[in-house]
Amino acid sequence: MGDTIIALGPGSPITVPEGTSDWERQALGELAQHGSGITPLRVRHDADLVAEGYRLEVSPEAVELSAGDARGRRYGIERLRQMTANGLVKTGRIVDSPSLGMRGYHLNLSLSTIGFNEGMRLLDSMANWRLNTVLVEYNARYPYKKHHAMSAPDALQREQVCELVSHAQALNIEVIPLHQCLGHVEYILNHDAYAHLREEDEHRDQWCPLKKESLALFKECVDDFVELHPGIRYFHMGGDEARRLGTCPKCAKETEAHGKGRLYVDFVTKAAEYVLSLGLTPIVWDDMLCTHSEVIEQMPREIVIMYWDYWTVNDPCAIFVARPENGLGVVTDRRWLGPWRAELGEVEQRMIAHFAKPMDFQTELSPAFCAKFGKYLGNQFPKRIRAFPYIEFYQDLGFKVIGAAAGGSNTSAWHGLPDWPRYGDNIRVFCRRLHEAGSLGVVTTAWYNFPPEAMLPALMYTGQFAWNVAITGECCAKL
Numbered sequence: 001m002g003d004t005i006i007a008l009g010p011g012s013p014i015t016v017p018e019g020t021s022d023w024e025r026q027a028l029g030e031l032a033q034h035g036s037g038i039t040p041l042r043v044r045h046d047a048d049l050v051a052e053g054y055r056l057e058v059s060p061e062a063v064e065l066s067a068g069d070a071r072g073r074r075y076g077i078e079r080l081r082q083m084t085a086n087g088l089v090k091t092g093r094i095v096d097s098p099s100l101g102m103r104g105y106h107l108n109l110s111l112s113t114i115g116f117n118e119g120m121r122l123l124d125s126m127a128n129w130r131l132n133t134v135l136v137e138y139n140a141r142y143p144y145k146k147h148h149a150m151s152a153p154d155a156l157q158r159e160q161v162c163e164l165v166s167h168a169q170a171l172n173i174e175v176i177p178l179h180q181c182l183g184h185v186e187y188i189l190n191h192d193a194y195a196h197l198r199e200e201d202e203h204r205d206q207w208c209p210l211k212k213e214s215l216a217l218f219k220e221c222v223d224d225f226v227e228l229h230p231g232i233r234y235f236h237m238g239g240d241e242a243r244r245l246g247t248c249p250k251c252a253k254e255t256e257a258h259g260k261g262r263l264y265v266d267f268v269t270k271a272a273e274y275v276l277s278l279g280l281t282p283i284v285w286d287d288m289l290c291t292h293s294e295v296i297e298q299m300p301r302e303i304v305i306m307y308w309d310y311w312t313v314n315d316p317c318a319i320f321v322a323r324p325e326n327g328l329g330v331v332t333d334r335r336w337l338g339p340w341r342a343e344l345g346e347v348e349q350r351m352i353a354h355f356a357k358p359m360d361f362q363t364e365l366s367p368a369f370c371a372k373f374g375k376y377l378g379n380q381f382p383k384r385i386r387a388f389p390y391i392e393f394y395q396d397l398g399f400k401v402i403g404a405a406a407g408g409s410n411t412s413a414w415h416g417l418p419d420w421p422r423y424g425d426n427i428r429v430f431c432r433r434l435h436e437a438g439s440l441g442v443v444t445t446a447w448y449n450f451p452p453e454a455m456l457p458a459l460m461y462t463g464q465f466a467w468n469v470a471i472t473g474e475c476c477a478k479l
């Protein structure tokens, strides 16, 4: 910014385009309220600006904000607020727009620490950090319309769901509701009334994909969600960690004939087709499709894949989430425990100590795995693996991809606090890779019962890194 100071004040004429919201009018009025100048404050519509982008031009003649849409206008006003003190602002020109189109956070109402009030406040924080998407997960906290037994005693009221949705929409935040289509439904199957749907009786967390009542119940839940979430474009069907596939006698027989992957894909495709028939885009977690990559090509390409990886903290990285290899989760090359150890950063060291199983990448990854995925692993393989290598694998098959980063994830800690350095690195590297690959965007997840204030750092990292993936070094003063 320049050195000339421009003064706004109650006498400043303010012009705004049609469609300017009350919030925007009020914010502009407040900007001018505390000054003593009369410089005009103009807000213009400029259709040539990219989505969510804005241009601020401060000259002795006027303070002018241009944007092509409501989000851009809001972000521009927020920026002007940050630059203005007592009605005074320096001359200069800023042109700004986001690196990623979807910048989201996971409002996980199934966590005991998050209720209606905390959810409303988190939405405000998301808007402050220029997030434009919220993935809402309820599980038993959803107030089911017909299936009351599936709702927990501390479920939200239906009016509260509507209020959360309309509050998000007023903040220009797109709502994506999540309802599991196959696994992680223990909160339903624990009830006797739904016992007949269980795949097995011990874990009770997955319904049988071959019982037609399973799909029927999912469809009913989708209808219920659609009623309380008007205006949505996406519907997240979950679909992760369906670990009981092939357990019941009927499914076991089917698995023997066609494999577990086929059982999964057949069911999830039917569920997705229902969501598509309502004019919505289905989203599924990627882990089952990655593990059963032999059947991924059978999935409809209208399904958006949400790729979750909470361990990668560097690009390229010493840690690799090698899902498609049977039994392999988070792994590292054995030499990181020996000769290469001194090259590890603090966060990578912690990730390896907590999570990574050592192996010899060159001899223990199967030839079939290397033939299929080798080209995605980067040129430092086997020492370091390109961060989030499956982004391109999915996209090359014709799927759109959203990254799911870690904002509250398992079992590593930082000086007795949530592992914010891990989350920060994971989110930052994920955002940069998603931008590089031209993916849809990022949603940072919250899985643990942290108090709401402990969720804010990861929410802020997401806002910052998804907006500008090129951010480096120390630039706090420019926030």
Ligand SMILES: [Zn+2]
Residues within 6 Å of the ligand: 199, 207, 208, 209, 210, 211, 246, 247, 248, 249, 250, 251, 252
């Ligand atoms: Zn079954």
